[in-house]
Amino acid sequence: MAEQHDQGKEVIFPRGQKITSDHFIGQVWLARLVSGDDVFNCSIGNVTFEPGARNSWHKHPGGQILLVTGGLGCYQERGKPVQLLRPGDVVRIMPNIEHWHGASPDSWLSHLAISTCLDKGEVEWLEPVTDEAYRDAAS
Amino acid sequence: MAEQHDQGKEVIFPRGQKITSDHFIGQVWLARLVSGDDVFNCSIGNVTFEPGARNSWHKHPGGQILLVTGGLGCYQERGKPVQLLRPGDVVRIMPNIEHWHGASPDSWLSHLAISTCLDKGEVEWLEPVTDEAYRDAAS
Numbered sequence: 001m002a003e004q005h006d007q008g009k010e011v012i013f014p015r016g017q018k019i020t021s022d023h024f025i026g027q028v029w030l031a032r033l034v035s036g037d038d039v040f041n042c043s044i045g046n047v048t049f050e051p052g053a054r055n056s057w058h059k060h061p062g063g064q065i066l067l068v069t070g071g072l073g074c075y076q077e078r079g080k081p082v083q084l085l086r087p088g089d090v091v092r093i094m095p096n097i098e099h100w101h102g103a104s105p106d107s108w109l110s111h112l113a114i115s116t117c118l119d120k121g122e123v124e125w126l127e128p129v130t131d132e133a134y135r136d137a138a139s
Numbered sequence: 140m141a142e143q144h145d146q147g148k149e150v151i152f153p154r155g156q157k158i159t160s161d162h163f164i165g166q167v168w169l170a171r172l173v174s175g176d177d178v179f180n181c182s183i184g185n186v187t188f189e190p191g192a193r194n195s196w197h198k199h200p201g202g203q204i205l206l207v208t209g210g211l212g213c214y215q216e217r218g219k220p221v222q223l224l225r226p227g228d229v230v231r232i233m234p235n236i237e238h239w240h241g242a243s244p245d246s247w248l249s250h251l252a253i254s255t256c257l258d259k260g261e262v263e264w265l266e267p268v269t270d271e272a273y274r275d276a277a278s
């Protein structure tokens with residue numbers, strides 16, 4: 001099935017640890033590939049969402065770049081239509097733009113998340129994407 | 140053969156255009172995924188080296204991070220032993236450290252190159268890695 005994501009074949013970077021955080025719905029894993037030290041002024045994580053999993057609305061003072069490495073997912077900025085995420089997609093998230101991202105209802109999603117210009121401040125979390133809003137967005 | 144890299148299966152990001160530059164030996168392709176604009180203060184390229192291809196010694200005033208996505212390759216810092224590069228490897232290249240990277244003699248290499256802190260200056264190119272030095276390094 002084209003909608004399925006066989007993690008065994010597509011995952012290049014380690015899956016890491018399950019995230020335990022109120023800012024995520026569903027199971028999500030994070031491997032920290034580059035910590036946010038001051039040498040590079042950025043951090044890099046490999047994030048894997050199970051089908052249906054997503055993060056809450058949030059924004060990054062210094063922006064973030066997503067590089068999709070496997071599966072299928074969703075990305076949405078406040079007031080805009082949802083974008084389908086596919087392997088090879090690059091998402092440039094401008095500073096302080098409210099957005100969320102996550103897996104499609106029927107597929108895993110893996111992406112690299114490169115948080116840039118960390119000296120401008122930490123991620124700011126907002127409200128969750130409710131089941132109803134997610135169903136509407138992902139349909 | 141474990142040494143071979145089937146590009147068709149492993150490549151996620153576009154291969155881009157052939158690089159025409161005196162700072163590379165062998166065929167190398169570059170797809171610019173994120174240009175070095177001042178919003179993110181970094182650039183991201185997907186770089187693909189044919190077997191035996193490599194860049195010249197060089198250094199980055201703001202550092203660079205390599206994320207290996209396919210194939211096998213080599214990374215060396217001045218005065219240190221060569222490191223074998225495999226999919227999933229992360230290389231943190233400190234600012235102004237002289238180094239080179241490229242494919243193994245018998246395998247393609249694909250990596251993401253994230254050049255950070257671009258406001259600190261542009262890459263500085265040094266001498267090439269001669270055939271003899273490459274053979275010694277890669278053996």
